[in-house]
Amino acid sequence: MTDRIVGMLVLxxxxxxxxVASRMQVGFLSDPLGPRPFPYIIATLMxxxxxxxLFKPDPNPTWPEPRFWLSFSLVLASLVAYAYLIVPLGFILxxxxxxTLLSVLFGARWWQxxxxxxxxxxxxxxxxxxxxGVPLPAGRIFG
Amino acid sequence: MDILQAxxxxxxxxxxxxxxxxxxxxxxxxxxxxxxxxxxxxxxxALLVPLTFALDMPPGSALILLAGIYYGAMxxxxxxxxxLNIPGETSSxxxxxxxxxxxxxxxxxxxxxxAAWGSFIAGTLSVVGLMTxxxxxxxxxxxxxxxxxxxxxxxxxxxxxxxxxxNMFKALIATGFGLMLSTVGQDPQSGISRYTFGLLELEDxxxxxxxxxxLFAVSEVLTILEEKTPGALxxxxxxxxxxxxxxxxxxxxxxRSSVLGFxxxxxxxAGASIASFVSYTTEKRLLGAxxxxxxxxxxxxxxxESANNAAAGGAMIPLLTLGLPxxxxxxxxxxxxxxxxxxxxxxxxxxxxxxxxxxxASMYVGNAVLLLLNLPLVGLFVRLLAxxxxxxxxAVLAISFIGVYAVNNNPFDLLLMTVFGLLGYLMRKLDFPxxxxxxxxxxxxxxxxxxxxxxxxxxxNLGYLFSSPIxxxxxxxxxxSLFSPxxxxxxxxxxxxxxxxx
Numbered sequence: 059m060t061d062r063i064v065g066m067l068v069l070x071x072x073x074x075x076x077x078v079a080s081r082m083q084v085g086f087l088s089d090p091l092g093p094r095p096f097p098y099i100i101a102t103l104m105x106x107x108x109x110x111x112l113f114k115p116d117p118n119p120t121w122p123e124p125r126f127w128l129s130f131s132l133v134l135a136s137l138v139a140y141a142y143l144i145v146p147l148g149f150i151l152x153x154x155x156x157x158t159l160l161s162v163l164f165g166a167r168w169w170q171x172x173x174x175x176x177x178x179x180x181x182x183x184x185x186x187x188x189x190x191g192v193p194l195p196a197g198r199i200f201g
Numbered sequence: 202m203d204i205l206q207a208x209x210x211x212x213x214x215x216x217x218x219x220x221x222x223x224x225x226x227x228x229x230x231x232x233x234x235x236x237x238x239x240x241x242x243x244x245x246x247a248l249l250v251p252l253t254f255a256l257d258m259p260p261g262s263a264l265i266l267l268a269g270i271y272y273g274a275m276x277x278x279x280x281x282x283x284x285l286n287i288p289g290e291t292s293s294x295x296x297x298x299x300x301x302x303x304x305x306x307x308x309x310x311x312x313x314x315x316a317a318w319g320s321f322i323a324g325t326l327s328v329v330g331l332m333t334x335x336x337x338x339x340x341x342x343x344x345x346x347x348x349x350x351x352x353x354x355x356x357x358x359x360x361x362x363x364x365x366x367x368n369m370f371k372a373l374i375a376t377g378f379g380l381m382l383s384t385v386g387q388d389p390q391s392g393i394s395r396y397t398f399g400l401l402e403l404e405d406x407x408x409x410x411x412x413x414x415x416l417f418a419v420s421e422v423l424t425i426l427e428e429k430t431p432g433a434l435x436x437x438x439x440x441x442x443x444x445x446x447x448x449x450x451x452x453x454x455x456x457r458s459s460v461l462g463f464x465x466x467x468x469x470x471a472g473a474s475i476a477s478f479v480s481y482t483t484e485k486r487l488l489g490a491x492x493x494x495x496x497x498x499x500x501x502x503x504x505x506e507s508a509n510n511a512a513a514g515g516a517m518i519p520l521l522t523l524g525l526p527x528x529x530x531x532x533x534x535x536x537x538x539x540x541x542x543x544x545x546x547x548x549x550x551x552x553x554x555x556x557x558x559x560x561x562a563s564m565y566v567g568n569a570v571l572l573l574l575n576l577p578l579v580g581l582f583v584r585l586l587a588x589x590x591x592x593x594x595x596a597v598l599a600i601s602f603i604g605v606y607a608v609n610n611n612p613f614d615l616l617l618m619t620v621f622g623l624l625g626y627l628m629r630k631l632d633f634p635x636x637x638x639x640x641x642x643x644x645x646x647x648x649x650x651x652x653x654x655x656x657x658x659x660x661x662n663l664g665y666l667f668s669s670p671i672x673x674x675x676x677x678x679x680x681x682s683l684f685s686p687x688x689x690x691x692x693x694x695x696x697x698x699x700x701x702x703x
Binding site: 091137179193 | 251252367370376377388390391393395422426427590596602603607610623630631632648652657661
């Protein structure tokens with residue numbers, strides 16, 4: 059059943075992908091083939107494979123217990139928040155918080171996680187910015 | 202002897218102090234990645250690429266480093282398979298069968314030593330193969346035109362799809378998805394934007410590093426979160442030794458598995474995991490009643506460990522001579538090399554001999570370094586397993602953030618990484634192989650550009666794609682390889698298999 063749903067989604071994706079290709083406006087400067095046919099080939103390949111999944115799906119996977127999805131969505135939400143906060147709050151603060159959260163989810167006590175996260179984040183921050191010259195955001199609110 | 206002269210020059214490059222340092226670093230990091238369960242060679246290589254950019258490494262040194270990580274991980278992967286029955290890498294899954302039995306019988310020392318010696322011999326032999334076959338293939342491939350290249354890529358993707366997963370159609374979908382990703386961004390020929398949906402960040406296309414780190418590293422973390430691995434692991438390592446008699450008893454197995462692994466490594470799509478698996482089953486059948494496979498036979502360790510190292514060397518051949526990576530790890534190497542201004546392909550042996558021969562020479566050095574690292578220092582690496590997972594996994598993720606952010610200094614890439622992390626987790630759950638997505642992304646541009654060049658030359662005549670004997674052979678091979686899963690199924694009947702990371 060799961061595979062049938064996936065097959066439908068892949069089919070929709072392929073059709074949508076081909077539709078977007080068909081609406082592309084091409085100028086005079088293009089080569090004979092143009093930018094559309096390669097996407098059409100890909101869309102055909104995917105649609106055929108998706109149809110096969112609809113007809114011959116694999117057995118369903120074993121999904122984890124409902125409790126897992128809570129920590130799972132927590133991780134994903136924190137990663138999204140991380141992307142939005144890294145520039146305003148800076149690498150050190152956001153990464154320490156993110157690592158602490160993950161440490162706790164992986165079974166650490168919060169003070170263990172916080173200690174490990176802070177030490178590691180400071181070490182890599184100075185290693186990369188000072189040692190290797192990779193710029194990392196210092197945080198807008200601090201500067 | 203051209204090859205000897207070239208190799209001599211290569212050693213000149215490899216023995217430069219900086220490159221020696223880089224080989225040792227690569228081997229060390231590779232061994233660590235191999236030992237630690239949960240971090241695969243693909244994530245490892247992807248995480249180290251930003252370092253090569255940051256240090257402004259010359260392309261040769263960068264390739265030496267990344268290759269070192271790749272074959273170093275093959276060495277390290279066996280350690281936890283033998284000691285704890287926890288494979289560090291998918292390519293060492295088979296090693297656990299006999300390796301862990303041996304450890305339980307108090308034979309951990311000989312098993313670890315056998316893994317190290319087998320890896321060393323196979324690794325060295327595969328460099329010899331790379332050195333002799335590589336230039337020949339490059340000379341032959343130099344005549345390839347766009348039609349041949351397009352057919353070659355179709356062949357590559359069909360073998361990849363046939364071998365990369367349990368379900369060929371899922372692998373085809375993964376390949377198609379990767380190719381889709383490659384069309385995002387400005388079309389170089391007509392200049393129009395495709396599939397950017399008005400997002401400026403997508404104008405330059407999707408960066409392979411962001412996709413690789415999301416798809417492999419982040420989804421690995423999510424998978425570990427689900428499986429709830431035990432905190433810290435401890436294992437005892439005894440004295441590492443191997444008697445001469447045991448060594449001689451396994452020598453033929455090592456040699457056979459080296460050849461087999463090397464050949465499988467050259468094939469696109471069939472990486473180290475398949476090599477180790479096929480060589481184990483082959484040896485098991487070949488030795489029959491003379492072997493005690495499954496009950497703790499040293500040859501059951503020697504076969505997969507030799508094969509996976511030989512495969513790592515073999516995988517360099519299509520990458521260096523055709524510019525066509527066959528696995529996720531070599532796809533990242535290709536992406537990194539292109540970013541550093543070197544495009545692998547048939548001309549590489551002439552245009553960048555220092556890069557190619559420097560790499561080849563460094564692989565001889567690297568294999569010796571790994572033998573030295575692994576025989577006396579295994580105990581030290583094993584102690585790293587005592588680092589608790591609650592620290593190690595978030596730390597890996599923090600390094601991922603730096604790697605992704607450093608690509609464009611743009612937090613948008615972190616969002617993209619998260620999306621690919623979620624996607625990677627779902628794909629693992631549903632048995633979709635991940636490597637084809639990466640290969641599709643890295644190679645899609647080349648595939649399209651060659652198709653369009655071919656059509657420009659022939660003025661839109663499709664027959665041109667089948668107009669040379671080489672192209673026709675490649676098309677036939679592409680069709681044939683789609684039927685190879687039936688052959689593989691015969692091997693898989695033994696109740697083994699399962700590899701999502703090549």
